[in-house]
Amino acid sequence: MEGLQTVGSALLTLGLVAVAVVLSLYERLDLEREIGVAVVRSFVQLAAIGYVINFIFGLENLGAVALLLGGMVLFAAWTSARRAGDVPRAFAVAAVAVGVAAVATLGLLLALRVVPATARYLIPLGGMVIGNSMNAASLTLTRIRDDLAEQRPKVEAALALGATSRQAVAPILRVSLQSALIPLIDATKTTGIIFLPGAMVGMIIAGADPLEAVRLQIVVLYMLLGSVSIAAILVGTLSYRSFFTPRHQLRKGVSG
16 A cells, blocks of 8 residues: 555656646747656656666675676666767767776775675665766767867867877867866755755655764765766766877867
8 A cells, every 4th residue: 555655646746747848838848758758768767677676685696786787887878878979989988987987986985884785785876876977978078079079170270280189189178077077066065055965865754864864965975076077087088089090180070
């Protein structure tokens, strides 16, 4: 009975989705289909992952946890590569960046014994790391691609004056990394003043001690800040080279 009530409460929130659809129709945003697809996919995916996580909890096997997190990394890389469009080697770059960010962050948390090596901690924390790293990878890849296309004459002028590809693209890389990191930095700055993050809210609603919820939320915030920084910097470092030839010439495919 309690499970049915939970499902019923979730379905009632579709009224808020209906508001979004109505506003999209009113403003002629043409987002109704995207909203519908997002709602259906989120429901199916969350239901499926719920069963998968429940199964892994029963196994109590770290190998199964690693396999699940590895699958998340690959799907995140595929999503970033699709978003980045024609960026060369986008999937490989995103996979390396997100994978390294996840391994480094979770590895450090385990090494310092901040969290126990159990599926109950590693799966949700790993999902947060991978999801936020994916967003950073997508933002960095698309910003580098778009800025290189827009500023092609400026980059080629720098190359003609003897600059290396790294020197010519440095201003673009700087702006791309700032674009990827500033949203999370601003969110970290305003936590507890403007909004209460999801992990903390979820624990408090579930009945946890607010101080324990704060402790875990601090861990999550600092974990995400580190992992997103790692992912963005790796994406910037690995991706810009693919836009240039070995002779430091901007490839012809990059155009505005």
